[in-house]
Amino acid sequence: MNINLRLTGKQHKQLKSHLFPGDNKEAVAIALCGRSDGKRFHCLLVRKIILVPYHLCQVRKTDQIKWSTQIIIPVIEEAAKKKMAILKIHSHPGGFSDFSIADDKSDRDLFSSIYGWMDDELPHASVIMLTDGYMFGRCVDANGNFIPLSVITVAGENIHRWYNNHASKELPEFTSRHKQIFGKGTIEILRNLTFAVVGCSGIGSPVIEQLVRLGVGRLVIIDPDHVEEKNLNRILNTTMKDALNKSLKTEVTARAIREMGLGTEIITLPTSLFNREAVKAVAECDIVFGCMDSIDGRHLLNRIATFYSIPYIDIGVKLEADGSGGIDHISGAVHYLQPDGSSLLSRKVYTMEQVRSAGLKRIDPDSYRDLLESKYIIGVNEDRPAVISVNMFFASKALIELLSRLHPYRDDNNDNFAVYRYSLTGEYSHVESDGEACPVLSRHVGRGDVTPLLEMPELS
Ligand SMILES: [Zn+2]
Structure with missing residues (x-):
């Protein structure tokens, strides 16, 4: 062992x-x-x-x-x-x-x-x-x-x-061009890392594509959904046949990775992250990517990364139409999260009220609908607009963030770049430093396995 x-x-x-x-x-x-x-x-x-x-x-x-x-x-x-x-x-x-x-x-x-x-x-x-x-x-x-x-x-x-005794291996030819800039050491680290990508949809699929072509060693991909025709505008490698067959997103992704033949080992978990096996699989990964829309899913992934001391890169994209053919807003953010740093919650990406509301929708949809109708809770956005070009822009930024953390190249310390925001409607970018530790999550740093898992009875 x-x-x-x-x-x-x-x-x-x-x-x-x-x-x-x-x-x-x-x-x-x-x-x-x-x-x-x-x-x-x-x-x-x-x-x-x-x-x-x-x-x-x-x-x-x-x-x-x-x-x-x-x-x-x-x-x-x-x-x-x-x-x-x-x-x-x-x-x-x-x-x-x-x-x-x-x-x-x-x-x-x-x-x-x-x-x-x-x-x-x-x-x-x-x-x-x-x-x-x-x-x-x-x-x-x-x-x-x-x-x-x-x-x-x-x-x-x-x-x-x-x-310990890390024997230097011959790197495959396909890595030679990025090795020229990031060096053999960084490429070897990538070959030895296990990544979890939670969400294999519009953002997850270009994240996975880049990870595989960068030559990562092992990928754990998690997504409960199957391919639908409405996904074909943005999920790489999906076909109309996959939509007709209701193929699992994880399976379609795994098929494409195997066909690439670049040596990445792939583990598929066609389940929600709110599942004991999925949580334990993520806990064994070295770095995690959150490519989900759901607020409770993102909060759970941040919690896993804290309990198990894992760096977490989260990608969020926001497209808002004005309802009459115009665009209100297109923007997105890439978050780099350290286990004992600020969290998505303390960075105000969402509130605990929204986490609870999303959790209720998942566990008890009837009560959720009742409370929503009586305006006791804030609704969870569903079926938002999604455009491949916007997704790929932010997925690309997320991988650049990963490379900068493995192989620091910025003129300034990386802690000053914990959040990267870009508004396509305003055409401006904005970066934020890590700031104070999250008072809610950071007290769980390094706790690892506890009973119930993550102190969440739902996962026991
Ligand atoms: Zn000594």
Whole structure:
């Protein structure tokens, strides 16, 4: 079983400033981690960081640290109670890029006492950070064996992926032209990433097309609907025959990807996101794209990305006709969302009232209609106008956003570009920075698997 680690950009920054205070001596921190127990790997998700104060270290040298483990006891108690993981993180200011013999001994001592507190043998881990922020680590099992962490991901303003023994493979010829600008490293990262695309319609299909042609390794696509004739104006690769056969959007998309033959593994889930299997499948993805109209769906995806520390790119398009042949408004936005940053909710893309109203429409359409008629709730927009050219414009911007996060190229920090808005009626663009953490969602960062799933009884 592969064991991975995920943390947010803010957590990484907090650790880095504690572990490298500028005195060239080792420092140490502990993190309490949530868990994501998936089909392909077990992932530790940093939830709470406890910095071990420098004065509680008996020895601090360039290549050695000894600290009082008293500070960790309440953390172990909490981990044991909630089946969470303990992560030890220390620095090597001298740059030694491996665990030392002293590290082996101290890890075996520490983790054997941790396992003594637990009534399970779920993994815990030890990680080393170097001066440039690079991290590598290992799980220490109940028998004192060391198993390298397969990959460490930082979901921050930029996305970092650090692999254990990542053997460089020959890249396929079809990637050569984008490799010329983004480099072999970035293309290799794309080949090793799993993406979820939720919604395979007007926006999802051009997002998927681009991901596959950029050479991504694995795609999980989710959409419950089948192709209808009214979709043929905008869903790539769909045909009149698909509409007549009522083919599933996920199947039509998967067929096209297989025919492209570019090596992308494809997993289809012809279901709503409000489904346990779909949530767990998304939780295992490295980056998620939200290509949905539904407000409750977007809110759920933002929630999954927070619980499981995943970067989330959301695309929303708004076309409003004036009802008499004219156009009121055409605009759209691409949001880059970090697990502990602002959310679609705190960015006021929608309100909780709208989320509840959309949820009611989905779960109990009769009550929804009654409340709508008596004007107790705001209605959910249905069958809005949709134009392929507008969709592709914003889908393209979303993929450019992804590339900028994997391979930063902007003149300014990426945090200043959390929201990109474009009005086609006004012909102007506008960017916004990430801002304050969402008070509703960010408290769930790194919780991982909980019961009920995501604290939503509906998913149990
Ligand atoms: Zn060390």
